[in-house]
Amino acid sequence: IFFKAKEELLKELKFQASLYSDLPLLASDLPYFPPEEDDEEFEDGIHLVVCVHGLDGNSADLRLVKTFIELGLPGSRLDFLMSERNQADTFADFDTMTDRLLDEIIQHIQLYNLTIGRIRSFSLISRLLTRPFDILSFLKLQSDFPPTFFLCVFACVCFLGLWLMQKLKKSGSLLQLTFRDHVDPRKTFLYLLSQKPGLQYFKNVVLVASPQDRYVPFHSARIEMCTTALKDRTTGPVYTEMINNLLQPVVEAKECHLIRQNVFHALPNTANTLIGRAAHIAVLDSELFLEKFFLVAGLNYFK
Incomplete structure (x- = not known):
């Protein structure tokens, strides 16, 4: 039947042609889809990539990140968790959202019976930072191989309109992000969080910042000092202490590498560009940005 249908098709064509099934050799012997790797090649387990959206986001926000990692590393044994547990309520306080995220990660690993060798977080605001030791301890129970942590932080806090959003949403996270959850700045959630161990548990900490982004202070995304903080005698010392709390353990940790990436976009002259959005x-x-970012630097941390 196949040969008969093939002959009839060739008769109907108005030009001479040959079908690929008749060719003795293919143009390429490389498979379009890479074959499944043997388990022996991945004795250290698969690499779990946790993509966490930001404020008022959803699980589809980082779909392009997932796409370009997969395109750049074909055949790699990567498993993606596109976090969605917090997307229905991103305005909750960070402790609540951390509990949800940790529970989501653990359930994902148990549901698919994954053997994790490395876990990486590609995040806008990484809620893993609040209690990274919890997931570290869980992974050590699942595998004899020590997990490698990767964190890529894109700060995404816009103070313009936060007061109005706070009034409308009654948001715990907005209070925490704007240091209004306590009258004493040294007792606010973010200050106390800076004192907790966190970043030093990661193998690589990649901070990506753009001076064209007017929603987020350039120095904040890079976790570094700014002129305003140096001149402010009230909150300046608090900001300085937070930076030292965050970076000192990273500097002292021999196996932790801090990388800062500055990004300059080729943007059209639009209203969104003018306001920094x-x-x-x-x-x-x-x-364009995501493709170039991963080709130039990003994929090095996923190999």
């Missing part, structure tokens, strides 16, 4: 959301919707 275009550069702010480029980490989500700019295929």
Whole structure:
């Protein structure tokens, strides 16, 4: 039947042609889809990539990140968790959202019976930072191989309009992000969080910042001092202490590497560019930026 149908098709064609099934050799012997790897090649387990959206986001926000990692590393044994547990309520306090995220990661690992060799977090605001030791302890129980942590932080806090959003949403996270959850700045959630161990548990800490992003202070995304903080005698010392709390353990940790990436976008002259929003959301919707970022630097941390 196949040969008969093939002959009839060739008769109907108005030009001479040959079908690929008749060719003795193919143009390429490389498979379009790479074959499944043998388990022996991955004795250290698979690499789990946890993609966590930011404020008022959802699980689809980082889909392009997932796409370009998969395209850049074909055949790699990567498993993606596109976090969705917090997308229905991103305005909750960070402790609540951390509990949800940790529970989601553990359930994902148990549901698919995964053997994890490495876990990486590609995040806008990584809620793993609040209690990274919890997931570290769980992974050690699942595998004899020590997990490698990777964190890529894109800060995404816009103070313009936060007061109004706080009034409308009654948000615990907005209070925490704006240091208004306590009258004493040294007792606020973010200050206390800076004192807890966290970043030093990661093998690589990659901070990506753009001076064109007017939603997020450039120095904040890079975790570094700014002129305003140096001149402010009230909150300046608090900001300095937070930076030291965050970076000192990273500097002292021999196996932790801190990398800062500065990004300059080629942006059109639009209203979004003028107010700094275009550069702010480029980490989500700019295929050009994400492709170049992973080709130039990003994929090195996923191999």
